Amino acid sequence: MKSEKTLTGKLLSNQVPVDSSTVLLSAGSLRHFGEFMVPIAVLLALWELVARFGGLPPSLFPPLEDIFRALLKMSGDGHLAADLAGTFTRLFQSIAIGAVFGTIVGTCMGHFRMWERALVVPMNFLLAIPGTALFPLTMIWFGLTEAAIISILIYEVALTVTVMTWTGVKSIDNSLIRAGRVFGANGLSMLWRVLIPAAMPSIISGYRIAFSRAWRILIIAEMLVSVSAGLGYRLYFAREYFQYDMVYAGLFVVGMSGLLIERVILRTLESMTVNRWGTVRELK
Amino acid sequence: MGELRVEQLSKAFPTAQKWGRSKWHTIFNNLQFSIKSGEFVCVIGPSGCGKSTLLSIAAGLEEASSGSVYVNDSPVRGPGLDRGVVFQEFALFPWLTVRGNIAFGLKSKGVPQAEVLARADKYVDLVGLSKFADYYPSRLSGGMRQRVGLGRALAIEPSVLLMDEPFGALDALTRENMQLALSDIWQETRKTVLFITHDIDEAVFLSDRVLVLNETPSRIVCELKIDLPRARDRSDPQFQWLVKQLDSAIRGDNNTTKHFGDN
Numbered sequence: 001m002k003s004e005k006t007l008t009g010k011l012l013s014n015q016v017p018v019d020s021s022t023v024l025l026s027a028g029s030l031r032h033f034g035e036f037m038v039p040i041a042v043l044l045a046l047w048e049l050v051a052r053f054g055g056l057p058p059s060l061f062p063p064l065e066d067i068f069r070a071l072l073k074m075s076g077d078g079h080l081a082a083d084l085a086g087t088f089t090r091l092f093q094s095i096a097i098g099a100v101f102g103t104i105v106g107t108c109m110g111h112f113r114m115w116e117r118a119l120v121v122p123m124n125f126l127l128a129i130p131g132t133a134l135f136p137l138t139m140i141w142f143g144l145t146e147a148a149i150i151s152i153l154i155y156e157v158a159l160t161v162t163v164m165t166w167t168g169v170k171s172i173d174n175s176l177i178r179a180g181r182v183f184g185a186n187g188l189s190m191l192w193r194v195l196i197p198a199a200m201p202s203i204i205s206g207y208r209i210a211f212s213r214a215w216r217i218l219i220i221a222e223m224l225v226s227v228s229a230g231l232g233y234r235l236y237f238a239r240e241y242f243q244y245d246m247v248y249a250g251l252f253v254v255g256m257s258g259l260l261i262e263r264v265i266l267r268t269l270e271s272m273t274v275n276r277w278g279t280v281r282e283l284k
Numbered sequence: 285m286g287e288l289r290v291e292q293l294s295k296a297f298p299t300a301q302k303w304g305r306s307k308w309h310t311i312f313n314n315l316q317f318s319i320k321s322g323e324f325v326c327v328i329g330p331s332g333c334g335k336s337t338l339l340s341i342a343a344g345l346e347e348a349s350s351g352s353v354y355v356n357d358s359p360v361r362g363p364g365l366d367r368g369v370v371f372q373e374f375a376l377f378p379w380l381t382v383r384g385n386i387a388f389g390l391k392s393k394g395v396p397q398a399e400v401l402a403r404a405d406k407y408v409d410l411v412g413l414s415k416f417a418d419y420y421p422s423r424l425s426g427g428m429r430q431r432v433g434l435g436r437a438l439a440i441e442p443s444v445l446l447m448d449e450p451f452g453a454l455d456a457l458t459r460e461n462m463q464l465a466l467s468d469i470w471q472e473t474r475k476t477v478l479f480i481t482h483d484i485d486e487a488v489f490l491s492d493r494v495l496v497l498n499e500t501p502s503r504i505v506c507e508l509k510i511d512l513p514r515a516r517d518r519s520d521p522q523f524q525w526l527v528k529q530l531d532s533a534i535r536g537d538n539n540t541t542k543h544f545g546d547n
Contacts, residue, residue: 178375181345182363277378279379
């Protein structure tokens with residue numbers, strides 16, 4: 001075999017492989033959009049049928065029109081924007097801190113025996129304590145404040161990410177670690193250059209579970225603690241003031257927000273890493 | 285260039301523990317040989333003879349029970365960038381492209397960023413993958429993956445190249461292509477190579493000298509020089525005679541040290 005140093009060889013070397021899904025992007029994404037919209041349309045239609053003809057009191061089971069009107073009102077008077085901003089700020093602050101902490105600690109636990117031995121027992125102890133069970137404690141510490149919520153979210157996210165990262169790093173193929181050592185990765189550079197990318201499929205699963213747990217806790221927490229804006233707070237407030245259509249509108253926003261985070265942030269993270277590398281299977 | 289010396293090397297594993305007493309299984313005892321600068325040496329032997337353990341010790345990934353491996357007169361005390369390793373299971377980093385994998389060791393070496401890319405590209409070319417430099421390993425065939433493995437090991441410009449059954453996981457046709465490619469690359473770079481294999485034909489095709497490990501604990505039961513001109517012809521009667529000699533040494537019919545072509 002002779003090395004190829006020709007001009008065409010150089011040019012071709014910059015070519016990125018094209019697969020059929022890129023070529024069929026428009027048709028594919030249209031079909032995808034359909035697959036995703038049809039179940040939603042069916043659900044909405046069912047709802048409307050029951051609300052209009054089910055004989056239930058409209059205050060308990062309002063038609064879509066009322067819910068939509070409540071939604072418009074919320075967004076018109078600026079409440080929706082404030083609620084979304086409040087909830088998302090809390091969520092991202094705590095996920096950012098918890099995920100960084102959990103990824104680093106989990107990686108060290110999966111790689112250094114000392115860390116694993118020292119931390120497995122405390123970790124299992126803490127795993128038995130749900131984040132929500134810490135509310136009495138954080139309320140004593142921080143009062144009815146933001147900090148009472150955020151500390152619990154950080155706890156939950158950090159713990160979940162730690163466990164998933166730890167198991168992910170432990171199941172890395174030993175040959176990759178050997179190759180890393182041979183080619184000069186040691187200590188911290190082993191973490192950044194080998195362990196974390198190699199464990200990325202589990203780490204992302206960890207983020208995903210952590211996000212959904214944090215999201216549930218956050219919505220509940222906003223009902224318990226006196227914050228001035230937040231989706232959970234809005235739901236609670238709406239019930240207190242008998243605005244049932246706003247309760248439904250609020251729940252709709254909570255569901256949509258969760259869906260969007262999954263679709264936009266977590267899917268993007270996946271397609272930028274594990275899907276591109278081919279380290280997870282893609283379903284055809 | 286580099287010279288590799290194995291001195292009084294022994295390795296034993298603890299097997300079972302009975303009332304606090306370990307039983308030890310000796311893989312090899314007082315192994316001794318050296319590889320001259322620019323020499324290509326194959327170590328062959330039946331499975332379980334410790335040839336891969338020998339390479340792991342030379343790579344610094346495993347510790348010897350006693351004795352040492354020296355690279356250019358300094359003893360091996362852990363992995364180092366003076367030795368490039370090619371693994372049987374390829375062990376490419378799936379999150380890096382072909383170019384990224386080949387550049388991995390260069391970055392560890394502290395080569396400046398601008399030079400890393402130029403030098404990586406040189407080795408991407410050398411292993412014949414310039415069209416695939418931006419591909420991730422998951423899209424490559426087995427043979428191409430091992431070319432990346434070879435490029436990654438060569439790119440750090442090591443004193444010694446350690447290859448652990450690098451073509452063992454490939455199909456027969458790809459393996460022959462890879463042997464030819466390696467033979468060409470070796471003639472171009474003239475690296476000192478320690479090559480582990482169980483394939484006699486491969487050993488005769490590639491190396492200047494073949495060491496046969498056998499018996500328990502293992503020792504070098506046969507040493508054979510191969511002076512045939514490269515690229516070698518497998519149908520050559522001399523080639524086949526050498527293969528037959530090594531075959532009987534591995535089967536244990538023959539315990540004498542042979543030097544072919546000394547006179």
